[in-house]
Amino acid sequence: MVGILLVTHGEIGLALYNSAIHILGKEPSNIDYISINSNIDINSYEKTIQDKLTSLDNGKGVLVMSDMYGATPTNILKKLIYPRKYEVITGINLPMLMQALTSRTLSLDDLIKICLKYGKENIFNVNNDDKNTNTNN
C-alpha cells in the first residue's frame, strides 16, 4: 500500500485528515501529516519529514500532498523528492485526499494520476452546475 503524507501550512492537513476519518467512518492506515508553522525553524522539518517518509514507505513508495506551490511546505519537500521514490503533488483538497484513500491498491504512478484528475475536476462553479436544480439541500 502506497503511504500518504500531508505536509501543509498550520492545521490544514490535520483538518483534512479528520474530515476523511469522519467520511470513511474509520481511521485510514499508512497516512500521516505534518503541520508547518512559521515560528519553528524551517530546517528542523527536513528530518521530521524524512523520518515520516521512511516510516510510511513499505516498498510501494509514498505520495506526499502539499497545499500550495511556491510556499514553504512545498519548498521544503522539493529538496527531499530525489530519488523519485516519493512523489509530491500540491493543491490538496478533500476530493483529492478521499480519492487517494479509496484507491490504495493502485501503484504510486497511477495514484498520482487519479488524484490530480479528481482534485482538478472537483473545482468548479456550483452555480453553473446543472445538477444544482435537482438538489433540495
Added chain:
Amino acid sequence: MVKKIFLMLTMMIKTQIQIINKLGLHARPSSKLAELCGQYSSKIWILKDDKKISAKNMIDILMLAVAHKSKITILVEGNDEKEATNQIKKLIMSRFGEEE
C-alpha cells in the same frame, strides 16, 4: 470453454431504487456505498439522468449529487451480481445507517 460457460451464466441485474435518507448521497453514504461495491468482483454502475458512473468510486458517486427521493438505477454484472445487488439494496434501504 470454461469462460464461455461463465459468460452464459451471468447476466446484468438492473435495479431502480429510490434514495430515502434525508440528506441523499452525501459524503458518508457515498463512501459506504463505494466501499461495499468494492468488495465484489462484479462490475457495478449507477445511472442517474444521462450519467453512468462506477459505483466503486465515492467521488464519482458524490458528483451525481443524488438528493433525497431521487431514483437511481444500479447495474451489476459479474459472478457475484446477485449478492452484490442484494447488499446494495439493503444498504440503501437502511438509509445508510442514518436516522432519517
